[in-house]
Amino acid sequence: MRALRGVDFDLAAGEVHALLGENGAGKSTLIKVVTGAHAPDAGEITVAGRTVHGLTPTLAQQLGIACIYQQPALFPDLTVAENIGLRLEHGGATRRIDWPARRARTADLLARVGATIDPEAEVNELSMPEQQLVEIACSVGAGARIVIMDEPTASLTQREQGRLFTVVRELRTAGVGVVYISHRLEEIFALADRVTVLRDGASVGTHPVAAMKEADLIKLMVGREVAQLYPPAEAPPGDVVLDLKAIGCTASGVRGVTLELRTGEIFGLAGLVGAGRTELARVLFGLTPADSGEIRLNGRRVVIPSPRQAIELGIAYVPEDRRRHGVILEMPIAQNMTMAVHRTIFPRGWLRDGAEEALALDFIRTLAVKCAGPDAPGGTLSGGNQQKVSLARWLATKPRVLILDEPTQGVDVGAKSEIHRIIRRLAKDGLAVLMISSDLPEVLGMSDRIGVMRGGALATVLPGGSDAHTVMAAALGQETNKGAA
C-alpha cells in the first residue's frame, strides 16, 4: 500500500505553509518522511539548497527540522528546565549539570516564545498549550529553521489558540519556515501564507491562501463539492424531555445548571475547555452522579446513579475520547455496537451471533460505516468511522436523550459533514440532542439553541443563529476585552 505517491512541497524561510488533507491523505506519512522516521522510496528532499539522502531523525535535527506533535512528548514528572536540558544539552552520563545555566537558558527560551512558565514547574502541572509552548521553546533552542506543527490546536481553547498564533507569527518573523497542519479551515485563513492540499497521497495543488475561499479548499480536499457544511433544521422542537433544575456535582465542579431539552432539538453546548461541559455530560450519564438539584425525564423525577441506570432511562453518551472510551479498539465492530444493549439483544445472557450481526450490518448500512465487515476490530477504522461505531452503540439503546461530546473532533471534513447530517436526521426523528463542541462554527451551524458554560455553570442560553462573537464573549465572561483574535 502506498501512503504517498508524488508529493511536491516547498517551504520558504519566514512563511507559514499550511498542509491540508482528509485523514489518510498522507499528511502524517509526509511528516515522517521529512523528519527522517520513514525513508521515501522515490523523489528527493532538498534542505537549504542541499539535496539530502538517507535522512535520519538525527540528521533531520541537525538540519534544523523540528516537529511539534498534537500530544507533547515531554517527561511529565520532570521540570520544564530538565526537559529542555535533556533535549538540548549534550555530553555523557558523567558530566556535571550546570543548574543555574540550565535554568537561565530555559527562562530565556520561554521568554522568546512569549511564555510565562516557571522553569522549575513540573510538566504535569502545565496545561496542554503550555506544554506545546515548551516544545516550541525546545525547537527554538535547537535552532530549528523548519518547524512542523501537527494539529497544534486540537486540544486548545479559543484563547490559548490565539496565543499560539502569536508565537507562530513571531517564528515567521524570525525567518523560520512553519509547516502548519490543521483540520480547521478558519485557522488556515487566519495564519497561513500558502496552503498545499494533499489527497490520496499526492499533492493536488499549492495556492496562496489569500486567493482561496473555504469552499475551494474543501473542494480540493475531497475532490467534490460538499453541498452545504451544515444541514438546516426542518421542524420546530417538540415537548420537553429532559428538565434540569439547579443540577450540581461537587466532585466534578458542576454548579447549578438549569436547562430544558426538547425532542427534535439540537442543543449546542459551547464553552472553553474546562468550563464543565464534559463534566455535566458525565453527571447526566451517571458517571459522576449529581449531588444537588433535580432531574426530570418526561416530567418524572429521576436519579441517575450509574451509566446502567442512564441507559435504562434512555440517556446515551457518546464520549469525547473515542479511542479510550467510545470504542474498544481490539474488539470487533459488531461487539462494540451491541455493548450497551446486552440486556435487550441477549435477554437470557446467551450471545446470539445472528441478532448481533444483523444489528451491526443495519448500522453499518444506515450510518455508512466504511469497514471490512462487522468482524473488523474497531482499531482498524479511521477516526470518523470509529465515531460512527460509537454513535451506533448508543443509537442501539434507542435513547430519548443523546449527549454528543465533541462528535467530530479529529474527523476529516468529508466524514464531518456526514456526521452532521446524521445528527440532524436523529433530531428530526425526535431525539433530544445535547451537543458539546469546541468547534465554534459547528456549534453555530448545528444548534437550535446554544448554551454557553463557564466555570461549571451554564452562563447563558443563546438562540440558534447567534454569531461567534456573542458566544465567545459569553464563554470568556469577564475577560471579553482580552478575548481571542
Add this chain to the structure above:
Amino acid sequence: MSAPDAPAGWKRLFLRYEMLLFAALVAEWLLFHYFGTTTNRRGVVVGFGTMDRQFDILRHSCEIGLLALALTPIIITAGIDLSVGSLLGLCAILFGKLWFDGGLPIPVAAGLTLLIGALAGGLNAGLITGLRLPPLIVTLGTYSLFRGLAEAITHGAVTYTDFPTSFLFVGQERWLGLPVQAWLFALVAVAVWLLVHRTVFGRSFRAIGFSPEGARYAGLPVGRRVALAYVLAGLIAALAAIIYTARLGQAKADAGTGYELFAITAVVLGGTSIFGGKGSVTGTLLGVALIAVLKSGLATLPIVIRLNAAEEISGLLTGALLLAALTGSVLPKILSSLRSHRQAG
C-alpha cells in the same frame, strides 16, 4: 493501513496457535509413547503406553486443570489470582474438619466447603472491586492468608484421613470408563467454556480486559463482572480441594502448594494474554494437557529414570515451553518492526 485484512489475519493466527498447541500435544504424546513404553521381564507392557498411565495423567491434571479454568476468566479481565492454590489447601482442611470434627455427612461438608470457597473468592473480589486494590497484591495477601489459616487450623500437623470409600470413589475409581473426577472436570470445563465464549459475562470479561474504562463508559457493570470471576475462582478452587482430598484420601494443610503457578502457566501457554482481553478456554485445556503429559511422560523416559530427576526436568521444560510460547507470540510483531526499521535505516 493494512486494515481490511487485519481481522482475518488475527483470527487465522489465533486458530493457528490452538492448532499448534494441539499438534505439540500429539507430538509430545507420541514421543513419550515411543520412548517411554517398555516391556518388563514378565512380558507386561509398562511405562507411558499403558491405559493406567493415561488415567493417571487425567487424575493428576484435574486439580491444576480446575484452577486453570478458574483463572482463565480472571486473566481475561486482565486480573490475576495467586491465592487459588492456598485456597485449595484451606478448603481441603476445612472440608476434613467439617466431616471429621464437625461430624457432618460428606455431601453437607462438601456443600459448605464450596460455599467457603466462594466466600473466600468474594473476599478477593471485595478488596479488588470495592477498594480498587490491584489483584496481584490482594491475592498475594490472601495467598499467604489462606495458607496460614490452613496451617493454623491444623497446627501444621493434623491430617484428616480415613474417609469413607464412597467418597474416595470420586478420586480413585472410574465411572463409565473414565476416572470419576474427569467427568466433574469436563462438566466444569464445559460450563466455563460456555460462560467465557457464549454469554454476555464472557463478553464483558473481554471488554474489561481490553479497556476497563471503555467498558464502564459502555454501561457494563465492571465491578460486578470482575467480582463474579473471582467468586467463581474460589468456588472452583473448593471443588478442586474436594477432588484432591478424594484422590489422596487425606486432607492436609500443604495441599495444592505451588499449583497456582502451574495453573497460570497453563493458561498463558494456552494463549490467554496476561494483559487481558484475549484468551480461550480451549487453549487453557490444551495448555493443561501439554503440561500434564510432559510431567507424567518424563517420568517414564529411561534416561530420566536413571537420572532420578523427573521433577526437576519437567519444571525446567515447562518453564522453557512457556518462555518459548510467549516469545513465539510476540515474534511476528518484533520481526515486522525490525523489517520496517531496516527499511527506514
